[in-house]
Amino acid sequence: MTRKDQSFFLTLLVPVILVLLLFIAAPIGQSIFLSFHRIIIGLPQLKTPFVGLDNYQQLLTDPVARHSFWITIIFVATTTFFELLIGLLLALMINQHFPGRGALRACILIPWAIPTVVAAQMWRFLLNDAYGMVNYAVFGSETSHYIPWLAQPATALVAIIIADIWKTSSFAALLILAGLQVIPEEIYQAAKVDGAVVWRRFWHITWPLIRPALLVALLFRTIDAFRVFDIAFVMTQGGPADATNVLQLYGYKKMFVEGWMGYGSTISVCIFIMVLSLAIIYVRMVGRRLLEASV
Amino acid sequence: MRKFLKKLGFFICITLAAIFSLAPFLLFVSSAFKTQTQVTAIPPRWLQAGSLEFFHSAIARHGILQYLMNSIIVAGTATLVTISLGTLAGYALARLPRRLAQMILMGILACAMFPQIAIAGPIWRFMRFMGWLNTYQGLILPYVSLTLPLAVWILSLFFREMPEELESAARVDGCTRLGALMRVILPLSAPGVFTAAILSFIYAWNEFFLALLIMTDPLKQTMPVGIALFQGEHTIPWGEIAAVSFITTAPLVLMVLLFQRRIVTGLSAGAMKG
Numbered sequence: 001m002t003r004k005d006q007s008f009f010l011t012l013l014v015p016v017i018l019v020l021l022l023f024i025a026a027p028i029g030q031s032i033f034l035s036f037h038r039i040i041i042g043l044p045q046l047k048t049p050f051v052g053l054d055n056y057q058q059l060l061t062d063p064v065a066r067h068s069f070w071i072t073i074i075f076v077a078t079t080t081f082f083e084l085l086i087g088l089l090l091a092l093m094i095n096q097h098f099p100g101r102g103a104l105r106a107c108i109l110i111p112w113a114i115p116t117v118v119a120a121q122m123w124r125f126l127l128n129d130a131y132g133m134v135n136y137a138v139f140g141s142e143t144s145h146y147i148p149w150l151a152q153p154a155t156a157l158v159a160i161i162i163a164d165i166w167k168t169s170s171f172a173a174l175l176i177l178a179g180l181q182v183i184p185e186e187i188y189q190a191a192k193v194d195g196a197v198v199w200r201r202f203w204h205i206t207w208p209l210i211r212p213a214l215l216v217a218l219l220f221r222t223i224d225a226f227r228v229f230d231i232a233f234v235m236t237q238g239g240p241a242d243a244t245n246v247l248q249l250y251g252y253k254k255m256f257v258e259g260w261m262g263y264g265s266t267i268s269v270c271i272f273i274m275v276l277s278l279a280i281i282y283v284r285m286v287g288r289r290l291l292e293a294s295v
Numbered sequence: 296m297r298k299f300l301k302k303l304g305f306f307i308c309i310t311l312a313a314i315f316s317l318a319p320f321l322l323f324v325s326s327a328f329k330t331q332t333q334v335t336a337i338p339p340r341w342l343q344a345g346s347l348e349f350f351h352s353a354i355a356r357h358g359i360l361q362y363l364m365n366s367i368i369v370a371g372t373a374t375l376v377t378i379s380l381g382t383l384a385g386y387a388l389a390r391l392p393r394r395l396a397q398m399i400l401m402g403i404l405a406c407a408m409f410p411q412i413a414i415a416g417p418i419w420r421f422m423r424f425m426g427w428l429n430t431y432q433g434l435i436l437p438y439v440s441l442t443l444p445l446a447v448w449i450l451s452l453f454f455r456e457m458p459e460e461l462e463s464a465a466r467v468d469g470c471t472r473l474g475a476l477m478r479v480i481l482p483l484s485a486p487g488v489f490t491a492a493i494l495s496f497i498y499a500w501n502e503f504f505l506a507l508l509i510m511t512d513p514l515k516q517t518m519p520v521g522i523a524l525f526q527g528e529h530t531i532p533w534g535e536i537a538a539v540s541f542i543t544t545a546p547l548v549l550m551v552l553l554f555q556r557r558i559v560t561g562l563s564a565g566a567m568k569g
Contacts, residue, residue: 023440
């Protein structure tokens with residue numbers, strides 16, 4: 001490739017890099033900058049004084065923030081675990097050859113394709129305390145026993161976890177399916193001839209070969225679960241008693257509802273740092289190999 | 296006998312998977328076709344004589360068509376811009392020396408991993424500064440930046456499959472470089488472009504967080520914001536919410552049914568190569 005070619009191709013990249021710098025990189029930099037200032041939306045006369053690490057100090061002693069952190073950790077851990085488990089089962093199924101496989105794949109894709117706010121409204125409806133189908137399924141027509149799932153702290157958290165698992169397991173399934181598809185059919189045939197039973201075939205052939213795909217799915221899902229917002233916003237607004245007040249929702253409330261732009265930015269910078277650390281682990285573990293294979 | 300049991304077991308698993316994916320959604324959207332008393336009835340009334348009352352109310356009283364138009368404009372334009380810019384970048388990445396392309400792609404992909412909240416405050420301030428809150432461009436621009444990374448990745452994977460000889464041949468025939476991309480490479484990689492476009496469109500169509508911040512004027516809000524903030528006078532208007540959800544979801548379900556294979560390949564493009 002000549003120099004001229006190279007500079008031509010680099011020129012083609014300019015628009016994309018500009019857009020990403022302007023709308024992703026610069027805002028992140030500015031969030032970090034804002035997190036060292038006191039800024040209150042709606043009170044411009046207070047100016048925006050530099051306050052050093054005050055916001056960070058406040059964050060460390062903020063009980064709501066600490067609570068939100070643990071809620072988010074619980075949410076990330078349980079949703080990721082169940083999404084990978086169900087995703088694996090779904091992937092094993094849609095990897096088989098049977099009539100109607102395309103139809104089943106389309107069915108499984110539907111929860112992934114619909115907007116998260118629709119999934120959230122759907123669960124809010126199904127979990128309703130007076131006429132929800134979940135209550136009907138559990139208690140029948142005994143409406144006096146019906147449980148207000150979204151109004152109790154413990155069940156509300158479980159509810160947003162279930163809603164997320166339902167919505168996203170299919171995405172995990174697709175990532176895992178990609179790993180399954182590269183396993184040649186012949187290996188299974190050979191193992192069958194050797195008399196290996198189903199679970200032995202799974203354990204000794206499938207499992208080691210899909211581990212890389214599982215790892216990719218694991219890290220994609222963890223990173224994405226940290227950003228949960230839509231489900232909690234629609235289903236519970238973070239309540240009851242902050243039981244579902246996940247970090248991104250807390251940051252949103254501080255910034256845009258209460259108007260603490262500086263403090264809200266501090267929360268968002270902390271979420272950013274957590275996700276970034278995960279992403280670095282991700283790149284260390286699989287990224288290099290992944291990119292070498294694909295580019 | 297054993298073979299039969301095995302088949303039966305597998306059939307049960309498949310049925311369960313289909314029920315798990317579809318049943319909650321069908322239960323919910325079926326409310327859109329009921330009447331007010333049927334929606335909240337216990338025991339639930341399964342679909343009887345269908346009624347379009349809620350669709351009528353959503354359109355006539357809640358002005359849902361305006362939301363629909365906003366969604367189409369925002370998601371459609373964002374997809375077009377993403378694909379145009381992404382095609383140029385993906386093509387360049389497919390042709391640049393491997394190591395350099397790798398580094399650039401890594402940087403681009405990193406942009407997709409960041410939590411939206413980390414960019415929300417500054418983007419909101421920027422849009423306010425430009426006077427772009429409650430404007431289409433105020434939402435389209437962030438959507439372009441959020442959909443570009445995946446689109447560039449998928450497109451670069453597809454362009455790599457195209458042998459460079461194709462371009463050389465086209466250039467001998469008098470095409471410019473961009474002409475060769477547009478007339479030779481692009482038509483041949485139409486499936487890749489299409490996949491990237493579907494995924495970008497679904498993302499922009501469904502996005503809620505930024506839309507909530509930037510579009511505070513109901514006349515400019517997109518469907519997800521409308522669905523999330525839907526208010527009734529006394530009770531929750533489930534029938535209307537279900538009707539609007541149905542309208543929002545129908546094009547997506549149609550896409551999934553028609554292009555299931557493309558979506559599966561597109562989404563698994565990354566993991567497959569690992």
